[in-house]
Amino acid sequence: MxxxxxxxxxxxxxxxxxxxxxxxxxxxxxxxxxxxxxxxxxxxxxxxxxxxxxxxxxxxxxxxxxxxxxxxxxxxxxxxxxxxxxxxxxxxxxxxxxxxxxxxxxxxxxxxxxxxxxxxxxxxxxxxxxxxxxxxxxxxxxxxxxxxxxxxxxxxxxxxxxxxxxxPHRCHSFSVAGVPHRWVSWGPVLEGCELVESDPHWLKHLESVCLACCRLMGVDRPAAAHYLFVLHLSDAGYGGLEHDLSTVLQFGRRALARPEGRRKLLQLAAHEYLHQWNVRRLRPAELTPYRYDQAVVVPSLWFAEGITSYVDRLLPLTAGCCTEAEVIEDLGADLSRYLLSPGRRIQSLRASSEEAWVKLYRPDAFSANSQISYYLKGAVLALVLDLHLRRAGSCLPVILRELWSSHGAVGRGYREADLIAAFTRHAPDLAELLPTWLAGDGDPPLANYLADVGLGLKVTLGASQELGCRLDSGTGAPCAGGVQRDGPAARAGLTVGDEWLALDGIRLRTPEDALAMVTAGESPRARQLLFSRDGLVRTATITPDPPAPVAWSLLLDPDGTETMAQQRLRWLTLEAP
The missing domain is CATH 2.60.40.3650 (Immunoglobulin-like)
Incomplete structure (x- = not known):
């Protein structure tokens, strides 16, 4: 030994x-x-x-x-x-x-x-x-x-x-369906934001979320015989890593102090806790067993992470720890990030899964133009699949439970074909639709499905004309931190790292200086830009586009019916239709 x-x-x-x-x-x-x-x-x-x-x-x-x-x-x-x-x-x-x-x-x-x-x-x-x-x-x-x-x-x-x-940490114990759990945290918090010590409901709410995960999977108790939560509080970190018997969470202390901070931490905990089923035990066949010395192509990471990212937004509501309005707001923020990601038009969801090893964890200033996270687009697809299944009298939790019974509980790895077959058994048209959504670069018909539950997407346009460039604060002048492919800045020959010195002869010192000169109230026209690249001062002509979307929000349909409201509540609480 x-x-x-x-x-x-x-x-x-x-x-x-x-x-x-x-x-x-x-x-x-x-x-x-x-x-x-x-x-x-x-x-x-x-x-x-x-x-x-x-x-x-x-x-x-x-x-x-x-x-x-x-x-x-x-x-x-x-x-x-x-x-x-x-x-x-x-x-x-x-x-x-x-x-x-x-x-x-x-x-x-x-x-x-x-x-x-x-x-x-x-x-x-x-x-x-x-x-x-x-x-x-x-x-x-x-x-x-x-x-x-x-x-x-x-x-x-x-x-x-x-x-x-x-x-020298304190350990707090609680149980979930009789299974012993521990909560340990490290890192200072802002005053009044102490979990457990100043929040007597924290462990009870965490237990409720864990029980909601069990109900989602159709089981009476956790998959683990005992479980450890470890939280690292840092200045601005965020993330988690799942394990069979534990999870490690990283969260920002400033984020925790915000009104939505506690809910976001519960969602992160729910995400990693659910992974003790989906990913750890209900595992892609390509990861059975693990190969620690090399990368392995896993086409179904969209299911492993995307499905989990979708339901982690809903689990706190299912557990009674937040409101329906808060969940709708969170889903809207996710949809907004997705719809504002130009890379979704380039990289398919399957490709995002297969290329995780070389793209997702190695972002650069150009990544947004050519790739999309399988967490984010996978969550959007999960939402669409859930609402599609509900039209057929089923729902996503049913698929998870069946896959757990057929694969996870018996240690059998699944392949993408197994996932498609599981969905198709409940909605036969997904035999054609799901592969198309996985391999294509288009958006699923979001608005159509959201209308079923009395919701709609509202766009917010920018207050300035579109420059096609993200300007970051620099040392004396704003600096291009990202340039949209085929946007105004790219058409003008500008690139990442360029310092924007002056626009139409007016000195620029902050990103706001440039935006104030191209307000939404006037028609776009050609502008003369003085910029610096590689130590040399140059000029370019940039013609902004009309204002572009800067955010999307999910709103209740004012003409929605009571039936829609009931369907929406059952959907958001992961109940069968």
Whole structure:
């Protein structure tokens, strides 16, 4: 049984000292560090944080054994005997995200995919975990405790699926359908925004959302036998990463202080909690089993993340933790972001899923022109599918429950064809429509479906003419942070990084200066722009377009009927039609 010992006492140096003890079964040993962590589809090359790798063996006089590097993150070792070995190395833990490692004098967080070496032939063996912590710190680990001390993982997959939070934190316990849950948070909050301590309803509402997830999946209790929530509060972070027995959330303290902050955090918690079914156990076949050394094309990430992103907006209402008006506002904000994304016309939803490894997690100033998030467009498609199914007397929760029964509960990975078949059983016309929506670059007929539940989209036009360029504040002059493909700025030959110095001879110092000169009340006309690129001052003629949409909102139809209102409530609370 490999034993992983982690020393976190060098917290002020951000260093994790790792020691793996193991009795080899064969003379040739290969071991490797994962290149990515499930749930975050990007090759992260965790090995770049590793230093000082050494292997010693009992009976070899304490000398370091020679290693042969096979790849940047894998090694081979030739042994003359099968005496126990000790692998030691150090990791820099200085990046605070839900998928990396962070250690300082206040806390430590470890994503074990970035820490633990996989020893060839031991993937399905039990692994033991030991921690050495600074004084007064305690560990929060979602694994079974070892009677002899430490924790036990059933296999390497469970080990690297284990996030570790350590520090002098308070732990709050609650239960969901009799299943023990823990809530642990780190990071200062703004005054009056303390969760649990100053909000006596927080854990109760979190429990209600968790129970709503169970009802959505048609089960009586969570899939996990016990569960750990870890929250990192930062200045402006946002995100989460799902695990079988836990989740790690990152949220901005300023965002939490806003009126909608608590609801947004509940939605994030609902999203990651639902993943213990959809993604973790109801898993794409391409991720069964995981391949930690390489990217794997997964065409159905639109279902794994898009469906979850859609229902996370509705689950707090289902749990009785927010109002119908608030949910409509949130759905409208999502639809607005989608309709304002030009890349949705270029990249299909299936392509967005397949290209996640090289596009979504590597955005640049030009990304908005050519790509769309499978989270966002997947959520829009989920909304359309739910309303389409309701026309046929069914709904999206029914599909989730059936897929859980046929695939997730029995550990059978699904493929895109399985998903299409599941939808088609309840609405036969989806056999043609769904593949078209997945492969095409057009929008599903949103307005048509929203009308069923008495809702409509309202557009808001900009207060200025459209320049086709996002101007950011610069040092003395606004700077082009993004340029729309085929927009006015692009037609004028402008690009990202250009400094806009003057428009029609008038000095520009802020983005607002430029917008004030092209107000919506006058007709667009050619303008002379003085700009700087690569240290050289140049000129261009830019002709703005008429004002373009800057936002969309979801509003109640004033002519909507009582029947529409009843259908809308059943839809928003995830009830069958």
């Amino acid at each position: 490999p034993e992983l010992n982690l020393d976190l006492t060098a917290c002020h140096q951000h260093l994790v000292r790792v020691r793996i003890s193991h009795r080899p079964r064969q003379g040739r040993l290969v071991f490797s560090l994962p290149s990515w962590t499930p749930g975050s589809y990007l090759i992260r090359d965790y090995v770049r944080q590793l230093e000082g790798l050494e292997v010693r063996q009992v009976g070899q006089g304490g000398s370091v054994l020679p290693l042969r590097r096979l790849t940047p993150s894998s090694w081979q070792l030739e042994l003359s005997s099968l005496q126990p070995i000790e692998i030691s190395y150090t990791l820099l833990a200085a990046e605070l995200t839900v998928r990396t490692c962070h250690l300082n004098g206040e806390h430590g967080f470890l994503a074990l995919a970035a820490v633990a070496l996989e020893i060839e032939g031991e993937r399905w063996s039990c692994h033991r975990l030991q921690l050495n912590l600074p004084p007064s710190w305690q560990a929060f680990v979602p694994l079974a405790e070892d009677p002899g001390g430490g924790w036990l993982a059933q296999n390497f997959d469970q080990l690297v699926d284990t996030p570790i939070e350590v520090g």
